[in-house]
Amino acid sequence: MPVRVYIPTPYRQYTAKNAHVEAEAASVGDLLRALADRFPGLGERILGADGKLPGHLNVYVNQVEARSLQAEATPLAAGDEVALIPAMAGGGEGGPGDAAAHAANGAAPRRPILTRDQLERYSRHIRLDEVGLMGQRKLLDSRVLIIGAGALGSGAAVYLAAAGVGTIGIVDGDRVDVSNLHRQILHFTHDVGRPKVQSARRHLEDINPEVRVQAHPQWLTSDNAMRIIADYDLVVNGSDNFPTRYLVNDACVLLGKPLVDASILKWEGQATVFLPGRGCYRCLFPAPPPPGSVPSCAEGGIIGALAGHMSTLQAIEAVKVLLGVGDPLSGRLVLFDALAGEYQQLRWKRNPECPICGDHPTIHGLIDYEGFCGVPGPSGEDGHGDTAEAAGAFGLSPREAYERAQRGALLVDVREPGEYGRVRIPGAELVPVGSLVRAREQMDRDQEMIFVCRIGERSALAVELLRREGFAKVYNLEGGLVGWLNERLPVEEVEEVTGR
Numbered sequence: 001m002p003v004r005v006y007i008p009t010p011y012r013q014y015t016a017k018n019a020h021v022e023a024e025a026a027s028v029g030d031l032l033r034a035l036a037d038r039f040p041g042l043g044e045r046i047l048g049a050d051g052k053l054p055g056h057l058n059v060y061v062n063q064v065e066a067r068s069l070q071a072e073a074t075p076l077a078a079g080d081e082v083a084l085i086p087a088m089a090g091g092g093e094g095g096p097g098d099a100a101a102h103a104a105n106g107a108a109p110r111r112p113i114l115t116r117d118q119l120e121r122y123s124r125h126i127r128l129d130e131v132g133l134m135g136q137r138k139l140l141d142s143r144v145l146i147i148g149a150g151a152l153g154s155g156a157a158v159y160l161a162a163a164g165v166g167t168i169g170i171v172d173g174d175r176v177d178v179s180n181l182h183r184q185i186l187h188f189t190h191d192v193g194r195p196k197v198q199s200a201r202r203h204l205e206d207i208n209p210e211v212r213v214q215a216h217p218q219w220l221t222s223d224n225a226m227r228i229i230a231d232y233d234l235v236v237n238g239s240d241n242f243p244t245r246y247l248v249n250d251a252c253v254l255l256g257k258p259l260v261d262a263s264i265l266k267w268e269g270q271a272t273v274f275l276p277g278r279g280c281y282r283c284l285f286p287a288p289p290p291p292g293s294v295p296s297c298a299e300g301g302i303i304g305a306l307a308g309h310m311s312t313l314q315a316i317e318a319v320k321v322l323l324g325v326g327d328p329l330s331g332r333l334v335l336f337d338a339l340a341g342e343y344q345q346l347r348w349k350r351n352p353e354c355p356i357c358g359d360h361p362t363i364h365g366l367i368d369y370e371g372f373c374g375v376p377g378p379s380g381e382d383g384h385g386d387t388a389e390a391a392g393a394f395g396l397s398p399r400e401a402y403e404r405a406q407r408g409a410l411l412v413d414v415r416e417p418g419e420y421g422r423v424r425i426p427g428a429e430l431v432p433v434g435s436l437v438r439a440r441e442q443m444d445r446d447q448e449m450i451f452v453c454r455i456g457e458r459s460a461l462a463v464e465l466l467r468r469e470g471f472a473k474v475y476n477l478e479g480g481l482v483g484w485l486n487e488r489l490p491v492e493e494v495e496e497v498t499g500r
């Protein structure tokens, strides 16, 4: 039985790009000679002139540095894990530093990849092929910014700090309120009244004293976002409002930073990842919903543990992106219906027409996001055209939808009850988009259905979801209720809306 040897990136050119090789050897010295024989070019890098361990190389046997054992005489047994780690990565390859290290042979000062404490703390990470010593080093050198120390930010921060992400920035201008505690696990009862970034920093440092927590006790704005985000490798979005979501998205696109996104409401969670060049939040949701149409967690309620669930998903995705392993949730939106215990995945694509990450962007700097979200473009503008594309061939003009409804098609309104309560199309049934995953069980697949929302965004998402589920007779009302009203088609006004 051979031993398994980890080959670091700078040496992989000699091992046909293999990250791991296996070899038969009775000791570390044996192993180095066997590798030198087998891989020309590698020998001069891993063997000193005298056949001893060269000063620039650390050899780890089952995570313990060989010099602290019996150096090149350290015995190896079948199944042992060996890692070759050049101590001066990047600086010594073939240069004068390399020669100096050779000459010093063992006496040269070495900065180990990980300290003994780190080897112990992160041992379960290091055992993973996808992490290993170098991966853990990468995490320790990484900088992650978390937007909001609230429900999502709490869970993500706890796991990223525990994982050894070296620098964690937290932006939040809020103070801890007792009503936060049922889901914001970074804050404890005795923190009530304290700035959230302060209590976050204290608890994260308790979890892992090695982590540097940078507190930004302020709200993210168009004035500070570029400066703050530029300092980090990756952003985790835990914001709870649409202006901040669009702001964070745009700043990340402009700065080329990966963004790990999630949102939660009631029993429903969403998560996805935006990687530079592969689509953004605006590709997925071209326009914000009308103000007040989607309740906040304060209004709509939220099941506390759902925040934990979605935020740890964010932490996992962040670690994957930082390490460059696995398939990040880029181009996929995960929907979790906690009440039904069901997951869905929607595919989404970068939109070449996207105003910020598309082929001909029209947004080149940060804008006024309160204004953008307070005054959503009704029809014919930015959001609307993208929706029609998202719904593909399944969009209907208001006139056609009206005629089909006359012939028996069912109208399904996916807005929230408050919106539906004010004005609606006569006969339209209310199924808020958040409860669609559950409601679809009761839907008749042979019934022709036309989905309606205010401007045709949420309903396009509903149609896409159901088409994926095999519903062949579902359509989207293009332009939504706004388009319907523009055509002067009949509506039912339930309450008097004042001020209009």
Ligand SMILES: [Zn+2]
Binding pocket: 279, 280, 281, 282, 283, 284, 350, 351, 354, 355, 356, 357, 358
């Ligand atoms: Zn985009």
